[in-house]
Amino acid sequence: xxxxxxxxxxxxxxxxxxxxxxxxxxxxxxxxxxxxxxxxxxxxxxxxxxxxxxxxxxxxxxxxxxxxxxxxxxxxxxxxxxxxxxxxxxxxxxxxxxxxxxxxxxxxxxxxxxxxxxxxxxxxxxxxxxxxxxxxxxxxxxxxxxxxxxxxxxxxxxxxxxxxxxxxxxxxxxxxxxxxxxxxxxxxxxxxxxxxxxxxxxxxxxxxxxxxxxxxxxxxxxxxxxxxxxxxxxxxxxxxxxxxxxxxxxxxxxxxxxxxxxxxxxxxxxxxxxxxxxxxxxxxxxxxxxxxxxxxxxxxxxxxxxxxxxxxxxxxxxxxxxxxxxxxxxxxx
Amino acid sequence: xxxxxxxxxxxxxxxxxxxxxxxxxxxxxxxxxxxxxxxxxxxxxxxxxxxxxxxxxxxxxxxxxxxxxxxxxxxxxxxxxxxxxxxxxxxxxxxxxxxxxxxxxxxxxxxxxxxxxxxxxxxxxxxxxxxxxxxxxxxxxxxxxxxxxxxxxxxxxxxxxxxxxxxxxxxxxxxxxxxxxxxxxxxxxxxxxxxxxxxxxxxxxxxxxxxxxxxxxxxxxxxxxxxxxxxxxxxxxxxxxxxxxxxxxxxxxxxxxxxxxxxxxxxxxxxxxxxxxxxxxxxxxxxxxxxxxxxxxxxxxxxxxxxxxxxxxxxxxxxxxxxxxxxxxxxxxxxxxxxxxxxxxxxxxxxxxxxxxxxxxxxxxxxxxxxxxxxxxxxxxxxxxxxxxxxxxxxxxxxxxxxxxxxxxxxxxxxxxxxxxxxxxxxxxxxxxxxxxxxxxxxxxxxxxxxxxxxxxxxxxxxxxxxxxxxxxxxxxxxxxxxxxxxxxxxxxxxxxxxxxxxxxxxxxxxxxxxxxxxxxxxxxxxxxxxxxxxxxxxxxxxxxxxxxxxxxxxxxxxxxxxxxxxxxxxxxxxxxxxxxxxxxxxxxxxxxxxxxxxxxxxxxxxxxxxxxxxxxxxxxxxxxxxxxxxxxxxxxxxx
Numbered sequence: 001x002x003x004x005x006x007x008x009x010x011x012x013x014x015x016x017x018x019x020x021x022x023x024x025x026x027x028x029x030x031x032x033x034x035x036x037x038x039x040x041x042x043x044x045x046x047x048x049x050x051x052x053x054x055x056x057x058x059x060x061x062x063x064x065x066x067x068x069x070x071x072x073x074x075x076x077x078x079x080x081x082x083x084x085x086x087x088x089x090x091x092x093x094x095x096x097x098x099x100x101x102x103x104x105x106x107x108x109x110x111x112x113x114x115x116x117x118x119x120x121x122x123x124x125x126x127x128x129x130x131x132x133x134x135x136x137x138x139x140x141x142x143x144x145x146x147x148x149x150x151x152x153x154x155x156x157x158x159x160x161x162x163x164x165x166x167x168x169x170x171x172x173x174x175x176x177x178x179x180x181x182x183x184x185x186x187x188x189x190x191x192x193x194x195x196x197x198x199x200x201x202x203x204x205x206x207x208x209x210x211x212x213x214x215x216x217x218x219x220x221x222x223x224x225x226x227x228x229x230x231x232x233x234x235x236x237x238x239x240x241x242x243x244x245x246x247x248x249x250x251x252x253x254x255x256x257x258x259x260x261x262x263x264x265x266x267x268x269x270x271x272x273x274x275x276x277x278x279x280x281x282x283x284x285x286x287x288x289x290x291x292x293x294x295x296x297x298x299x300x301x302x303x304x305x306x307x308x309x310x311x312x313x314x315x316x317x318x319x320x321x322x323x324x325x326x327x328x329x330x331x332x333x
Numbered sequence: 334x335x336x337x338x339x340x341x342x343x344x345x346x347x348x349x350x351x352x353x354x355x356x357x358x359x360x361x362x363x364x365x366x367x368x369x370x371x372x373x374x375x376x377x378x379x380x381x382x383x384x385x386x387x388x389x390x391x392x393x394x395x396x397x398x399x400x401x402x403x404x405x406x407x408x409x410x411x412x413x414x415x416x417x418x419x420x421x422x423x424x425x426x427x428x429x430x431x432x433x434x435x436x437x438x439x440x441x442x443x444x445x446x447x448x449x450x451x452x453x454x455x456x457x458x459x460x461x462x463x464x465x466x467x468x469x470x471x472x473x474x475x476x477x478x479x480x481x482x483x484x485x486x487x488x489x490x491x492x493x494x495x496x497x498x499x500x501x502x503x504x505x506x507x508x509x510x511x512x513x514x515x516x517x518x519x520x521x522x523x524x525x526x527x528x529x530x531x532x533x534x535x536x537x538x539x540x541x542x543x544x545x546x547x548x549x550x551x552x553x554x555x556x557x558x559x560x561x562x563x564x565x566x567x568x569x570x571x572x573x574x575x576x577x578x579x580x581x582x583x584x585x586x587x588x589x590x591x592x593x594x595x596x597x598x599x600x601x602x603x604x605x606x607x608x609x610x611x612x613x614x615x616x617x618x619x620x621x622x623x624x625x626x627x628x629x630x631x632x633x634x635x636x637x638x639x640x641x642x643x644x645x646x647x648x649x650x651x652x653x654x655x656x657x658x659x660x661x662x663x664x665x666x667x668x669x670x671x672x673x674x675x676x677x678x679x680x681x682x683x684x685x686x687x688x689x690x691x692x693x694x695x696x697x698x699x700x701x702x703x704x705x706x707x708x709x710x711x712x713x714x715x716x717x718x719x720x721x722x723x724x725x726x727x728x729x730x731x732x733x734x735x736x737x738x739x740x741x742x743x744x745x746x747x748x749x750x751x752x753x754x755x756x757x758x759x760x761x762x763x764x765x766x767x768x769x770x771x772x773x774x775x776x777x778x779x780x781x782x783x784x785x786x787x788x789x790x791x792x793x794x795x796x797x798x799x800x801x802x803x804x805x806x807x808x809x810x811x812x813x814x815x816x817x818x819x820x821x822x823x824x825x826x827x828x829x830x831x832x833x834x835x836x837x838x839x840x841x842x843x844x845x846x847x848x849x850x851x852x853x854x855x856x857x858x859x860x861x862x863x864x865x866x867x868x869x870x871x872x873x874x875x876x877x878x879x880x881x882x883x884x885x886x887x888x889x890x891x892x893x894x895x896x897x898x899x900x901x902x903x904x905x906x907x908x909x910x911x912x913x914x915x916x917x918x919x920x921x922x923x924x925x926x927x928x929x930x931x932x933x934x935x936x937x938x939x940x941x942x943x944x945x946x947x948x949x950x951x952x953x954x955x956x957x958x959x960x961x962x963x964x965x966x967x968x969x970x971x972x973x
Binding site: 020021022023024033034037038041042045046048049052053055056058059060064065066068069070071073074077078081082084085088089092093095096099100102103104106107108110111126160164165166168170172175176177178179181182183184186199201202203204205206207208209210211288308309 | 417418419422491495497498502503588589593594595629630631633634637659660661664667668671672675676678679682683685686687689690692693694695696697707710711714715718719721722724725726727728729730731732733734735798799800802803804805806807808809811812857880882885886
């Protein structure tokens, strides 16, 4: 029975280690709450497992003499066994009640409703995320994709819908997951407590590229967030140099515009991610590649090599066009 | 009583008139199966059919295991290009679907088909032709699924096939239909066997086998059969609705037309959670049988064990929503399902305590079957406890659909079902074949499987907690999941190697294993009272049961019941609770009609994924075969 010790060491090491997408690395009161509850459960259940294994080990010592009648029983012994087992069954029941109580209390805290400062509507689709920042003033509503920013310390409400199939929105450091179901609306709330970049990923199998449906949440100081929001609300800046100008022209003359929007230009397609400020994002293709001009070009030239089955079609471009489009998009900060 | 019956009375040969070898020869002839292809297609012997069922389910286990190995190789390192998403999605769908529907459910039934008639002391299962039919339907369903896979139309929507992903819009082609129709095949087969088991246990027990003398394995598969009868119709509804949406344009699951995507999940999990217990319950019966035999002590807390089984069976119908904790249903309702899910720990715990008490008071003999049961304790208890964690709504929102869940249910299903099943194979193989499996290889098999399993699946708890979702065909190196996945792959390869060793042991022992004799383990239940392998009629004379462990109570000579006919297939129908002999009941002769009916059913099911009219024409075809099946024979079996 040397396993429990190993297990514990492994788990503790794990608790300390830093990852960008782990429920054991909480960055919100909600995720902290869940993390605490998790360790309470692990401690209680681990202790029970250990106790059962010890009992089993003791049971295997073989006190009964060889050749004894297998049907012979000792009444007194049986009664003692009966009492112990009844006690253990009752204890199991009590444990269940206590853990249910703890769980329910956490559930109530977790799903408590607090007046939100920011409301973001998430649309899950094969295989990327669309984020709409809602605002009572319609002119301040804007759309972005695969990455969103929230202010630190402010309650955020995320409304969840899906366009095509079921997806699940999960940023473990901030909050537990919640499904996006066509025809239904779910929501979750959280308050991010420390600045940083947190990764999330679709958690419900949604087809060929379920593995490549990541997203990033950038948590920043309220001033930075406001600056970011204002920038996002504004339309794309026109290109300043000739290469990017060429890129814009190529972009507008190709089928790109059938699916993508760049606000401030005639491109107004709705089926793909909004690219108005795509160059300002940290990743592209839903968390698949780091953002760079080279990766933009690689993605445009061969989306199916990177995400087989993706809905973005292959578009014939000559090298010049490709480079200038990549340069243009990279400049859309 | 007509004139013919009177004539037959005259030629009536009873077992009171014969004895010894002659009785055995005459009964073997009456109950035997013809040799050759005709005999193979027409047999209604529960042992032959049970053996086929077992072998077929193990073939599927090996196939699904190979699919798992392929997935593990793909995941061994980040961004591996070994297997693309299209094949990977088919692989995990095939793995899950096969393990659940073509191994998990039918393997328990296969053991039951073989063992229940022997353990309750009768000569054949109830409705033996239905039994033959069910095997063929099951076989055709399994072949249909795997042939589709090799033709690249294997399903790729997961073993749960959630809509809308599996619906007409997002899964064009026939892949999802293959999944849905495979369900129909296996459910028809599964329901048929469940009904046979229920009737065999209730009406064919040997005289004297009162309810409190039924072996625990028989209790387990009996209760399991009741669960099957109530749970399977829900998934048949789900898969049929899915086919209707896909084939004839209903919109039952299409939210755009007023349908509901969550309806599918409710229907699926209303079956899907009992399903887990359908896989687990027979295994508890195996654990009971092995613990009792190798602890050399009758089961401690027989009544508690039986009541636990019943409690688990009931509770298993009240848990399904814990698979849907992240779908946004009302919070208070969720809390109820947290409580009910955790509550099932109480009867399961009670069973564990009773087994430990039996071992405590007994004298454990550490043969391979017991080793596998000890492995079961180690793994299953861990898996059961991580299940308590998953039952908590808030915690489930973090670990649901991650590798933590993958780890949990493999602990529960491999630990809770596969380990006992492997132990059961070592335990009953001598009865099935007349030869012992090698103990030495058995020990190697056990340790390799035990270590390999824990290496593979313990690591998955951690990768899940590090944020790795299920059903991803790859991941990037930055996620830091590479090392853990490599560990899992190494463990999986060890587990696969252990199964290769197991296969070798089986093939070798079938030819050169030690001769077993009637009762090699000195066990107490009735299947060990007859030869290994048992003769076609199971028992020369039907035993009379005076104890829960008849062979321990009556060591020298088992009391028997006499008066059954020898020249005719006849068995005893007994009363439900006290098992008093009630009637001499004729048992059906071999027939080709179940095979033909299964072919007609298979044609209907396969064709109906292409055209709704197949249901009409196929229905007529099935009706023809059923008319043949039920045509009055005027033969001896109809005399009654």
